Amino acid sequence: MLSVKNLHAGIAGKEILRGIDLEVRSGEVHAVMGPNGSGKSTLAQLLAGRDGYQVTAGTVRYLDMDLLAMAPEERARAGVFLAFQYPVEIPGVSNALFLKTALNGVRKQRGLPELDAMDFLQLLRDKMKLLGMDDKLLARSVNEGFSGGEKKRNEILQMAVLEPRLAILDETDSGLDIDALKLVADGVNRMRNADRAIVLVTHYQRLLNYIVPDFVHVLSQGRIVKSGGAALAVELEQYGYAGVESENEVSHVS
Amino acid sequence: MPAATRQLDELIGREYRHGFVTALESDTVPRGLSEETVRLISALKHEPEFMLEWRLKAYRHWLTMTEPHWANIRHPAIDYQDIFYYSAPKSEKDGPRSLSEIDPELLRTYAKLGIPLKEQELLAGVAVDAVFDSVSVATTFKAKLAELGIIFCPFSEAVQQHPELVKQYLGSVVPYTDNYFASLNSAVFSDGSFCYIPPGVRCPMELSTYFRINARNTGQFERTLIIADKDAYVSYLEGCTAPMRDENQLHAAVVELVALENAQIKYATVQNWYPGDKEGRGGIYNFVTKRGECRGANSHISWTQVETGSAITWKYPSVVLRGDNSVGEFYSVALTNHYQQADTGTKMTHVGRNTTSTVLSKGISAGHGQNTYRGLIKVLPGAENAHNYTQCDSLLLGNQCGAHTFPYIEVKNPTARVEHEASTSRIGEEQLFYCTQRGIAPEEAVSMIVNGFCKAVFQNLPMEFAVEAQKLLGVSLEGSTG
Numbered sequence: 001m002l003s004v005k006n007l008h009a010g011i012a013g014k015e016i017l018r019g020i021d022l023e024v025r026s027g028e029v030h031a032v033m034g035p036n037g038s039g040k041s042t043l044a045q046l047l048a049g050r051d052g053y054q055v056t057a058g059t060v061r062y063l064d065m066d067l068l069a070m071a072p073e074e075r076a077r078a079g080v081f082l083a084f085q086y087p088v089e090i091p092g093v094s095n096a097l098f099l100k101t102a103l104n105g106v107r108k109q110r111g112l113p114e115l116d117a118m119d120f121l122q123l124l125r126d127k128m129k130l131l132g133m134d135d136k137l138l139a140r141s142v143n144e145g146f147s148g149g150e151k152k153r154n155e156i157l158q159m160a161v162l163e164p165r166l167a168i169l170d171e172t173d174s175g176l177d178i179d180a181l182k183l184v185a186d187g188v189n190r191m192r193n194a195d196r197a198i199v200l201v202t203h204y205q206r207l208l209n210y211i212v213p214d215f216v217h218v219l220s221q222g223r224i225v226k227s228g229g230a231a232l233a234v235e236l237e238q239y240g241y242a243g244v245e246s247e248n249e250v251s252h253v254s
Numbered sequence: 255m256p257a258a259t260r261q262l263d264e265l266i267g268r269e270y271r272h273g274f275v276t277a278l279e280s281d282t283v284p285r286g287l288s289e290e291t292v293r294l295i296s297a298l299k300h301e302p303e304f305m306l307e308w309r310l311k312a313y314r315h316w317l318t319m320t321e322p323h324w325a326n327i328r329h330p331a332i333d334y335q336d337i338f339y340y341s342a343p344k345s346e347k348d349g350p351r352s353l354s355e356i357d358p359e360l361l362r363t364y365a366k367l368g369i370p371l372k373e374q375e376l377l378a379g380v381a382v383d384a385v386f387d388s389v390s391v392a393t394t395f396k397a398k399l400a401e402l403g404i405i406f407c408p409f410s411e412a413v414q415q416h417p418e419l420v421k422q423y424l425g426s427v428v429p430y431t432d433n434y435f436a437s438l439n440s441a442v443f444s445d446g447s448f449c450y451i452p453p454g455v456r457c458p459m460e461l462s463t464y465f466r467i468n469a470r471n472t473g474q475f476e477r478t479l480i481i482a483d484k485d486a487y488v489s490y491l492e493g494c495t496a497p498m499r500d501e502n503q504l505h506a507a508v509v510e511l512v513a514l515e516n517a518q519i520k521y522a523t524v525q526n527w528y529p530g531d532k533e534g535r536g537g538i539y540n541f542v543t544k545r546g547e548c549r550g551a552n553s554h555i556s557w558t559q560v561e562t563g564s565a566i567t568w569k570y571p572s573v574v575l576r577g578d579n580s581v582g583e584f585y586s587v588a589l590t591n592h593y594q595q596a597d598t599g600t601k602m603t604h605v606g607r608n609t610t611s612t613v614l615s616k617g618i619s620a621g622h623g624q625n626t627y628r629g630l631i632k633v634l635p636g637a638e639n640a641h642n643y644t645q646c647d648s649l650l651l652g653n654q655c656g657a658h659t660f661p662y663i664e665v666k667n668p669t670a671r672v673e674h675e676a677s678t679s680r681i682g683e684e685q686l687f688y689c690t691q692r693g694i695a696p697e698e699a700v701s702m703i704v705n706g707f708c709k710a711v712f713q714n715l716p717m718e719f720a721v722e723a724q725k726l727l728g729v730s731l732e733g734s735t736g
Contacts, residue, residue, distance in 0.1 A: 048691050051683060076693035088688040092706025101702065102692035109693070141706065158692065 001026050001197050002047075002067075002166055007058035009046055015056070016042045018222035024166070027194040031208055031233060032201045034219030035241045040201045041085060043219070044170040047199075048082035049075045062166065076102075077109035079165030083155035083172050090142040095154070098142045099124065099161055106162055127160045130190065132183050149180035156187040167191065168199045173207035185210030205237040283340040289313060292441050295340045299410050302417055312430035312440030319434045325597040326626040326658055327566050329539060332504060339442040339475070404457055405450040409477050412448035419450055423481055427510040427547045427574070435506040435541040435568075439475050443508070446477035451486035451517075460716055461490045476507040482517035484550065489520040491719060505564075506541045515550030515577065522715055523571075524723055526563035526730075534593025534622070537565025544571035545601075548580030548609075556583035557600070558714045560723045562730045565594055570628065572601035575609035575637075582611040585711040587723070589704075589730055590623025590655070599629040599660075604640035604670070613644040616708050619655035620731055626658040633670040640670040648678040649707050651700065651731070701728035 002024040009017040016039045024030055034040050046053050047060065049072030060067040067075060090098065104114040115123070124138065131153050143151050152172055159167055169188070173181055188198065188211050200213060208216070208230065216232040217224045220241065226232065236243075283294050292313045296306040321332070399406050405416060413420050430440035451457055482488050492509075505527065511519050521544075530537025540563075546555035557571035573582030584600035602611035617625040625648065633640045648657035657678055665672060681703055689699035705712070705724050712720045 050687055050691075072687060072690035073693050073695055076691050082691050084688065084691075088682075088684045090685055090688070090703055090706055092709035093702055098689075098692070098702070101694050101698065102689075105693035105695065105698075162692065 001063060002199075003059075003061040004047075005059050005061075007043075007046075007060060008056045009042065009053050009058075010056065011042070011053050013054075016053075016222050017046070020058070020219075020222070020224060022217065022224065024197045024199060026165075026197055027192075028215065029192060029198045029200065029211065029213045031213040031216045032199060032219055032224075033203070033205070033216060033233065033236060033241075036203070038219040038241075039222040040203075040219050041170055044082060044085075044168050044199075044201045047168055048072065048080060073105070076162075076164075077106050081159050081162055081164030081167045083152075083159060083167065083169040085171040085174065087143045087146075087151040087155055089144045091144050093142050094139055095142050096121070096124065096138040099158060102158070103161055124157075124161065127157055131157055131160070131187050133157060148175035149177065152176055152184055153180065153187070156184050160187060160191065163191075165195065166197050166199070168201065170201045171203060172200070173202055173204065181207065182210060205233045208233045283338065285338055286335040287313075287337070287339055287442065291339050295442055295444070298340065299413070301410075301413055304417070304421055305413055308425065308430065309441050312437050313442075315431050316434070316437035316441055319437060321434050325568050325628070326624065326660075327568065327595045327597050329566055329595075332539070334438075337504060340444055398459075399457070402455050402458070403452040404455060405448065406461060407448055409443075409446040409448045409479065412479075416448070416450070419481070420448070420479070423479055423510070423512055425510075427512060427545050428508050428543050433543060436508050436543040439477060439506045439508045439543070443475040443477040446479075446507070448478070449480040449488065449490065451482045451488045453484040453486060453514075455483075455486050457486075457488040461488065474505055476505075478507070478509040479512075480510070480519060480521070481512045482514065482519050482553075484515045484517060486514075486517045488518075489522070489716065491522045491524075491716065493524045493526070503537075504539050504541070507543070509542070509544040509571075511546030511555055513546065513548050513550065513553035513555050513577075513580075516552045517550060518554040519546060520556050520558070521546070521571075522558040522719060524560045524562075524719065524726065525567070526726060528565075529563050529592065529594050530565040532592050532621075534565070537594070538563065539566045540564040540568065541566075542569040544569065545574065546572070546582070547574040548577045548582060548606075550580075551577040551606070552579045553577050554581040554583075556581075556585070556714065558585040558711065559587070559598075560711070560715070560726070561586070561588040561596060561598060562726055564596075567594075567596040567598055569596075569598045570600055572603070573611065574603045574605060575611060575640075576605045577609075578606040579608045580606055581609070583714075584611075584613045584615070585714045586615045587618070587708045587711045587727075588616070588625055588627075589618040589620070589727060590625045591620040591730055593622050595624045595626075597626040597628055599627045601630040601632065602642055604631075604633045604637035604642070607636070607638040607640075609637055609640050611640075611642045613642070613646070614710055615644075615646045616711055617646075617648045617657055618651070618704055618707070618727075618731075619648070619657050620651040622654045624656045624658070626660065628660045628662075630662040630664070631672055631674075633665040633667050633672070635666045637667050638669050640667060640672075642670075642672045644672075644674045646674070646676045647707070648676075649704065650678065650680045651704075697728075697731075700731055704728075704731060 004020050004022040007017050007020040008015060020043060032040055055068055062080065100120050107114060133153055137150065143154060146154060155172065172184060176184060185207065200207065200211060212230050216228055216230060218226040283291055289310065292309050296309055428436050430437055449461065480490060511521060513519050527538040527540060548555055555573050559571060561567050571584060575582050582602050586598065588596045588598050590596050599615060600613055602613065613629055615627045617627055619625040627646050629644060631642045631644065644661065646659055650657055659676055661674055663672055681700060685703055686696060686699055690696055704727055712723055715723060
């Protein structure tokens with residue numbers, strides 16, 4: 001579904017990603033882990049179409065399309081979803097209106113009719129219930145005055161409504177207490193299916209106790225330095241990134 | 255004269271028609287301004303002596319004044335001798351004959367705003383029977399209002415039929431000496447609207463629909479006077495979301511509102527005069543004086559404005575809070591795109607005790623637009639327990655535009671509470687990316703963010719007006735996402 005090959009990219013002349021290779025197939029859950037500054041968020045944002053990055057080499061194919069040539073909204077409509085690390089506030093725009101506009105944009109692309117207000121509201125209420133979210137958040141402005149946990153749950157709600165093919169979750173676990181973390185993880189697990197791929201970008205292993213990935217990649221200084229199964233995350237938890245990175249250095253030398 | 259025009263004339267009164275007919279025959283009053291011009295205008299309108307005297311006093315005073323230049327706007331010098339101060343409505347031989355002769359760009363905008371075809375013709379100045387339907391509607395309205403004793407008519411008709419009211423209230427809020435443009439208006443105003451709500455009467459409808467028709471020929475120097483007598487209520491809508499074609503570059507209108515004891519006046523404006531082209535050529539200069547006086551105790555005046563048109567907007571709808579416990583409100587959205595300039599805001603003058611005022615201003619700048627909020631909160635010594643709350647937010651789209659804020663506060667009573675909050679933000683890349691990442695097109699995203707920004711103001715507009723205003727913002731911002 002997603003094929004990243006030798007991706008080099010940077011911002012303002014500074015190279016951040018220095019040759020990323022990543023293959024993600026339908027039905028898989030990948031965790032991309034790494035210390036601060038390793039390029040995790042850059043990768044997530046770049047895949048979603050954030051402006052301002054320069055790609056200097058490499059390719060990204062998504063469902064046989066050149067992902068990098070597509071505008072952010074085209075990627076979104078083609079099924080790429082990014083759960084933001086820092087969800088943005090939009091004062092005066094109700095959460096419900098925002099989601100409805102987004103959903104209808106995506107549905108149009110898929111050749112589906114627009115949902116009317118009643119059907120949409122029903123859909124939304126059902127999904128919110130599953131995430132333990134208060135109905136009142138619908139009428140509130142997008143993310144405005146939301147707690148950290150509410151913002152993150154709101155991202156998962158959007159994902160549940162938009163039903164993407166490829167979901168990229170950028171540090172969705174940060175700032176969540178254990179109860180909120182479980183709710184978010186439940187929400188994500190419920191979305192797992194054979195047609196969908198999920199990429200979890202995270203600093204800590206904690207989230208992976210609840211969402212067990214098929215693959216774990218360790219990102220360091222703009223490269224994937226190690227890949228493995230779920231057990232790799234546990235190893236990281238024990239030895240830290242430094243351990244893995246130094247081991248990698250050694251393996252390079254030898 | 256086509257039947258439709260004839261019927262419109264009948265509607266607005268015989269004297270008025272005479273004025274028009276005479277003017278049509280003489281085409282227009284010659285270019286330029288002199289005492290003779292003022293006399294001629296008054297004569298054409300068959301005005302009583304007191305009106306002529308008032309106009310002449312205004313004209314003579316205007317001669318002693320100089321054009322103000324304190325506003326944050328720039329424009330080439332206005333040659334006041336190069337203006338036609340009275341022109342009759344265009345006869346159909348000058349105007350376009352059908353919509354096919356109208357600038358397609360304008361038609362495209364009408365279509366986007368969802369304006370019915372008949373109304374499009376009307377707005378574009380096509381001489382057709384489009385007026386017909388509207389006229390009969392207006393006539394029905396008039397009958398209904400008359401039953402309640404409400405007077406609602408063209409200003410020139412009020413001068414003929416209710417001279418005592420005009421004499422009593424005209425210039426009582428905005429005197430002919432008020433400012434350069436108000437004095438000019440007082441001398442040469444062509445027509446406008448007059449509205450009187452008798453004591454205890456609640457006007458049962460928004461006074462609006464009628465004005466889409468009526469505003470057609472009175473654009474340049476318009477004069478409006480609204481009086482809500484004791485315990486009366488009226489909600490008044492001015493303007494139209496559709497861009498109006500107008501050959502006159504200078505507009506200098508005056509609106510006066512008088513609220514007596516326990517009365518309430520709500521005045522809403524959507525102003526969308528021609529803003530000039532993308533390079534800033536052409537466009538209306540709009541120098542407007544709007545002021546309301548809460549003359550009686552517990553009276554209430556609120557101004558709500560959505561300003562998206564004109565090359566230059568110079569406008570400060572104000573309230574003088576004379577009556578004890580009176581309330582003044584100003585809610586504003588001003589949008590400047592391309593090379594538009596707006597210097598707008600309000601003055602709240604607290605005179606009576608326990609008076610309250612609220613100011614909520616939202617300025618949006620895009621393209622090379624310059625947007626200035628200018629506000630004065632004045633609390634006089636006798637205004638015990640006066641309270642003002644001002645919030646003034648600016649939103650910038652792009653990096654060629656500007657937002658400026660000039661809040662003035664003068665407090666002469668120690669019990670006053672004056673609060674001011676201000677913010678300036680840019681539609682961030684962050685916000686835009688957040689929307690597009692969810693599959694929302696960039697233009698739609700900008701429109702959504704801007705409408706969200708303006709929501710608190712739109713809430714004060716009547717429902718259908720609010721919907722139109724939202725669409726209008728979207729259209730006015732086209733192309734600003736680059």
